[in-house]
Amino acid sequence: MTFRSAMAATADISKAIKSVFERIEVACVKRPEILPKITPRLVAVSKTKPKELIQIAYAQGQRHFGENYVQEILEKAWDDSLRGTCQDIKWHFIGHLQTNKVKKLLEIPNLYMVETVDRFKLAKEIDKHWRTLQQPQKLKVMVQVNTSGEENKSGVAPDMCCTLYQEVKEKCTNLETVGLMTIGAFDHDLSRGPNPDFQCLLQCREEVCKKFDLSLDQVELSMGMSNDFEHAIIHGSTNVRVGSTIFGARTYAAKSEEKSSTSSDSSKNNHISNEIQKLKINDKKT
Numbered sequence: 001m002t003f004r005s006a007m008a009a010t011a012d013i014s015k016a017i018k019s020v021f022e023r024i025e026v027a028c029v030k031r032p033e034i035l036p037k038i039t040p041r042l043v044a045v046s047k048t049k050p051k052e053l054i055q056i057a058y059a060q061g062q063r064h065f066g067e068n069y070v071q072e073i074l075e076k077a078w079d080d081s082l083r084g085t086c087q088d089i090k091w092h093f094i095g096h097l098q099t100n101k102v103k104k105l106l107e108i109p110n111l112y113m114v115e116t117v118d119r120f121k122l123a124k125e126i127d128k129h130w131r132t133l134q135q136p137q138k139l140k141v142m143v144q145v146n147t148s149g150e151e152n153k154s155g156v157a158p159d160m161c162c163t164l165y166q167e168v169k170e171k172c173t174n175l176e177t178v179g180l181m182t183i184g185a186f187d188h189d190l191s192r193g194p195n196p197d198f199q200c201l202l203q204c205r206e207e208v209c210k211k212f213d214l215s216l217d218q219v220e221l222s223m224g225m226s227n228d229f230e231h232a233i234i235h236g237s238t239n240v241r242v243g244s245t246i247f248g249a250r251t252y253a254a255k256s257e258e259k260s261s262t263s264s265d266s267s268k269n270n271h272i273s274n275e276i277q278k279l280k281i282n283d284k285k286t
């Protein structure tokens with residue numbers, strides 16, 4: 001990476017993270033009194049983005065990072081230069097997890113939490129492999145709930161959430177069940193009222209708390225992404241997963257030229273990350 005482009009990317013990511021933190025703070029103040037006053041954890045979702053951007057965000061003080069593909073988290077977490085510069089990084093796995101990939105995922109350095117436990121079979125597999133790794137701490141997991149009922153989304157059905165939570169909590173002794181997670185429908189129009197996915201997850205938490213005689217602050221809620229994290233916090237989120245607002249829009253194909261006319265911060269960040277991609281290619285040539 002050249003000095004100039006590193007400076008530009010650093011300035012952009014630093015500004016974006018500061019702005020997200022300010023927005024988190026403002027949203028916390030708007031939370032109703034009955035909800036626990038927990039400052040939400042910011043998970044920076046770095047999927048599809050080069051490790052250089054993770055290193056920049058880390059240098060700004062960001063510690064929690066989220067990835068949703070096993071192959072990608074393996075590549076990044078085992079990367080020598082990233083391990084050297086980000087020794088205290090905390091990885092969150094936030095994607096659909098197949099049981100045959102559990103072992104590889106659990107072996108990565110600095111795995112902090114698996115947010116997407118959606119069936120007991122998967123929980124058992126995670127529990128078994130974490131035991132063989134003989135880690136000093138239990139592995140934090142969340143139960144993922146399919147609050148929108150969409151077929152293409154993972155997660156346990158809301159009415160089975162309590163059952164799964166109980167099984168994981170009671171039978172997986174190497175895991176620490178810390179809360180509930182949802183992705184939810186992408187197209188909720190906030191002008192039509194609270195997001196029903198968030199309401200549903202709150203309802204699930206209430207049932208879990210009743211069943212185990214826990215207070216609300218003992219069960220975390222992972223909900224809210226770039227376009228709705230403030231709304232999620234107002235409704236009680238304790239863990240927001242923010243990607244594009246920090247790192248720029250994701251380009252899955254190499255045709256970013258088509259949409260370069262908007263002046264949103266994401267398109268600007270996108271430009272920076274394209275710069276870095278280009279530089280990476282140049283690095284390889286030399």
Ligand SMILES: *Cc1c(COP(=O)(O)O)cnc(C)c1O
Binds near residue numbers: 094242245
């Ligand atoms: C990609 C992703 C996010 C972040 O999405 P943005 O809209 O870029 O903030 C959050 N959660 C999950 C599970 C994701 O896959």
